[in-house]
Amino acid sequence: MKEFLGAAIHIARQAGTVLLPFFERRVAVEYKGDVDLVTEADRASEKLIVDRLKTWFPDHAILAEESGSHRGNSAYRWYVDPLDGTTNFAHGFPVFAVSIALEKNGEIILGVVYDPTRDELFEAEKGGGARLNGKPLRVSNISRLEEALVATGFPSKKRHRNPNIHFYHQFNMRTHGVRRPGAAAIDLSYVAAGRLDGFWELNLNPWDVAAGMLLIEEAGGKITDLPGDKYLLDASSVVASNGLLHNQITDLFKEMLSGIYAADLPPVALPD
Ligand code: IPD
Numbered sequence: 001m002k003e004f005l006g007a008a009i010h011i012a013r014q015a016g017t018v019l020l021p022f023f024e025r026r027v028a029v030e031y032k033g034d035v036d037l038v039t040e041a042d043r044a045s046e047k048l049i050v051d052r053l054k055t056w057f058p059d060h061a062i063l064a065e066e067s068g069s070h071r072g073n074s075a076y077r078w079y080v081d082p083l084d085g086t087t088n089f090a091h092g093f094p095v096f097a098v099s100i101a102l103e104k105n106g107e108i109i110l111g112v113v114y115d116p117t118r119d120e121l122f123e124a125e126k127g128g129g130a131r132l133n134g135k136p137l138r139v140s141n142i143s144r145l146e147e148a149l150v151a152t153g154f155p156s157k158k159r160h161r162n163p164n165i166h167f168y169h170q171f172n173m174r175t176h177g178v179r180r181p182g183a184a185a186i187d188l189s190y191v192a193a194g195r196l197d198g199f200w201e202l203n204l205n206p207w208d209v210a211a212g213m214l215l216i217e218e219a220g221g222k223i224t225d226l227p228g229d230k231y232l233l234d235a236s237s238v239v240a241s242n243g244l245l246h247n248q249i250t251d252l253f254k255e256m257l258s259g260i261y262a263a264d265l266p267p268v269a270l271p272d
């Protein structure tokens with residue numbers, strides 16, 4: 001395990017070194033979908049990560065965002081997001097990360113999220129805790145949703161069919177606020193670090209969540225799908241929290257999905 005974790009940390013840092021010069025000089029954007037962006041930097045980072053993993057662990061399978069599935073011949077599979085937060089990156093907004101996780105027999109056993117602009121490296125190993133730049137990580141101890149700072153994100157595909165803005169509205173009224181930083185791997189790492197108390201999002205991909213999921217669990221938090229069931233990497237929704245707030249968050253989703261707040265939309269021009 002130490003060998004794999006050491007490799008993941010080394011590769012994530014190297015990928016960060018690849019990303020930074022692209023970030024500083026700004027890169028051209030290409031479109032995978034309406035607002036689904038990809039850049040030269042995503043591809044350069046992914047190439048470095050996949051090449052290294054294949055050289056060091058030729059038997060391991062890999063699922064990487066830009067190049068897809070690479071077959072292996074063992075119990076191990078790597079999940080790679082070479083640049084989480086591409087939209088931020090392309091606009092010069094310094095919130096993005098490299099996310100790498102390793103699964104063995106269907107269970108995530110290590111996760112690394114590296115934010116090169118802050119030089120922050122989040123790491124977790126199954127049963128071995130979570131750390132930020134080598135120091136142990138712990139989720140927050142906020143126990144009331146009214147005192148929580150939470151975050152979410154919005155997908156770049158099928159935007160018009162996504163109900164999340166309605167959920168955002170309800171959470172915004174019931175918490176200290178909702179942040180939308182734009183990089184799910186960072187959102188999850190920040191819950192693990194106690195900088196956020198909760199996070200939810202719909203329609204993420206396995207490479208967005210695999211590393212952050214273990215960070216949350218190893219930092220003492222909880223991660224499920226929106227109804228509150230065990231989180232699986234192909235789930236269509238994710239809720240992560242410090243654990244203390246988890247039921248309050250999933251209960252609010254139950255209320256929202258029952259439609260009781262559907263008529264709450266205020267008029268655009270409010271009287272003085
Ligand atoms: C995106 C980011 C964003 C989330 C999107 C993801 P990408 O990943 O994590 O925060 O809201 O759903 O697709 O495309 O920048 O790797």
Ligand code: CA
Nearest residue numbers: 081084085208
């Ligand atoms: Ca991503």
Ligand code: CA
Nearest residue numbers: 065081083084
């Ligand atoms: Ca990405």
